[in-house]
Amino acid sequence: MKRKLTAGAVLSASALLAGAIQVAAAPAHAAPVQQREALVALAGQQAAPVAKALALGGQEQLVVRDAVVDANGTRHLRYDRTYAGLPVLGGDLVVHQKANGTIASVDRAFVGRLSLPSLTPALSAGTASTQAVDSVRATVGIAPADEDASPVSRVDGASAPVLVVWAGDGSPRLAYQTAVQGERADGTPSSQRLVTDAATGQVLSTHEEVQTATGTGKGVHVGSVTLTTTQSGSSYQLKDPSRGNQWTGNAKSSNALYTDADNAWGTGSASDSQSAAVDAQFGTGATWDYYKNTFGRNGIKNNGVGASNRVHYGNAYVNAFWQDSCFCMTYGDGSGNVNPLTALDVAGHEMSHGVTAATANLTYSGESGGLNEATSDIFGTMVEWYANLPTDVPDYLIGEKINIFGDGKPLRYMDxxxxxxxxxxxxxxGIGNIDVHYSSGVANHFFYLLAEGSGAKTINGVAYNSPTSNGSTVTGIGKDKAAAIWYRALTVYFTSSTNYKGARTGTLNAAKDLYGTGSTEYNAVAAAWSAVNVN
Structure with missing residues (x-):
């Protein structure tokens, strides 16, 4: 079938009707990718005749941005405008065409023909940049008009200003557009896009590009939680700009970023693809918060960059893993694809492998491999305690929520x-010759004894009974102090080849730094190691 691509030939001034028309949403089956691409191409071909029909000036051109077709064939062609090759801010328009190609109406941000006396700015780009930065600096600490945003706390610099035509207020003039980078008081990055008059430096417009939103989610394991998401147009992305742009994607769709129309994610059922994504995204955020609020660590590599997650990996894949090369975590859906491995302590465990890689980089074999695994178990457990969710009551069990064996038993026990x-x-x-997931038991046991002590006790409804190899009684110093000692040892004393003897020395040095030689904490570290036969 031959398509008619020359609808511009039937355009006329009498066809240009004032006012907007109601646009019906196209059904999903009517807008495949190929159809949209063809429509965008058609809109591009019609740009010149549409500009002529709208009586735009000779230096004005239309550049297609989007195109939508309704089920009845009505087309909506969205264009941006340029003037002498410069972008026109506030010059966009939408042409509504009937199915036969005639124009039904046009919605324009700026009505009229553009005309500027000169395209030579009075101010240099450098001056414009300085003025834009100074303008944002003047707002540091001042609450913005948007009640959901926190004030700018720091200004870092600006991008190179771009010359544009400003038509947003109905009085076109030459202007500069500059992006000023910084950070807001709540840790959210800031990127304010300012438009300034190229003759006077007056701020004509300012817009915060980093838009966050507070969404709600129902995860398989974490239950009902709040999520920091990113608003993009009329939809939302499962991406957290306040935590280094951490995001979650679907492995079943080439790791595509999850998006949602109403910012309410998942149903709590494993059959809902978003539910496991809620678990992963919340776990990533909780791990970020634990390290930052406990140790001042700004992300896995301490560089402010967030990790990414991919959920629904493989088919009935019963595992989860961290890859430093892609700075990402991957989660399978478990046996029968009904038990995703996205539990909170698993998320903390996997991200902590990244922390280890960025610090001591413990070799993943032999005794150092056991210490590597134990580090992830220790901090995965601490993330669980930090989050303190009613749906995942904190404990010293590893992977108790994922039912990996099908009988409700946890993956590992720390006591x-x-x-x-x-x-x-x-x-x-010979412990260095066994699987690192099993040799890790020595350090896990040490940590439990250091935190809670030996013997029988019930904590948060879970019964524990921790033995000692030398028959001694160990008194715990609390999980927070135990974690502080392990973190300092990991980041200051451990090396890639640290073994259990070296771990004893490193944690004693850490305890000495934090609490002093001969302190209760120092002596507890020595006693806990001796209780697991590391002397």
Whole structure:
């Protein structure tokens, strides 16, 4: 079938009707990617005849931005405008065409023909940049008009100003557009796009490009939670600009970023694709918050950059893993694709592998490999305690929510690691020869003893009974102090080849730094290591 691509030939001034018309949403089956691409191409071909029909000036051109077709064939062609090659801000328009190609109406941001006396700015680009930065600096600490945004706390600099035509107020003039970068008081990055008069430096417009929103989510494991998301037009993205743009994508759709129309994510059911994404995104944010608020660490690499997640990996994949090369975490959906491995302690565990890689970089084999795994178990557990969710009551069990064995048992136990049937409670000379997930038991056991002490006790409704290899009684110093000692040892004393003997020395040095030689905490570290036969 031959398509008519010359609708501009039937345009006439009498066809240009004032006012907007109601645009019906096209059904999903009527707007495949190929159809939209063809329509955008058609709109591009019609740009020149449309500009002529609208009586635009000779230096004005239309550049297609988008195109939509309704089920009845009505087309809506969206154009931006340029003047002498410069972008016209506030010069955009939408042409509404009937199915036969005639124009039904036009919506214009600026009505009329553009005309500027000169295209030579009175101010230099450098001056414009300085004025834009000074303008934003003058607002530091002042609450913005948007009640949901926090004030700018820091200004870092600006992009090179771009010469534009400003038509946003109905009085076209030459202007500069400059993006000023910084940070808001709540840690959210700021990118304010300012338009300034190229003759006077007057601020004509300012717009914060980083738009956050507070969404709600229902995860499989985390239950009902709030999420910081990014608003993009009329939809929302599962991306958190307040935490280094951490985001979650769907492995079943080439890791495509999750988007949503109403900012309410997931149903809590594993059958809803978004539910596992809620778990992963919340877990990533909780881990970020734990490290930042506890240790002042700004992201995994301490550089303010957030990680990414991909959920629904593989088919019935019963695992989750961290990859430093892509700075990402990957989660399978578990046996039968009904038990996603997106539990909170799993998220904290995987991200902590990244922290280890960025610090001690413990080699993932031998005794150092066991310490690597234990570090992730320790901080995955601490993230769970930090979040303190009613749907995932904090404990010293690893992976208790993911039901990996199908019988409700956790993956690992910190109070007595050997309860899983493979992990080791204490050090022995050949422990470096076994799987790192099992040799990690020695450090997990040490951490539990340091935090909670030996013997039988019930914590948060869970019964524990932690033994010691030398029959001693160990008194715990609390999980927060134990974690502080382990974190300092990891980031200051451990190296890639640290073994259990070296871990004892490193944690004693950390305890000495934090609490002093001979302190209760220092002595507890020594006692806990001896209790797992590391002397």
């Amino acid at each position: 007595k690691p050997s309860k899983d049937g493979s992990s080791k409670d204490s050090w022995y000379s």
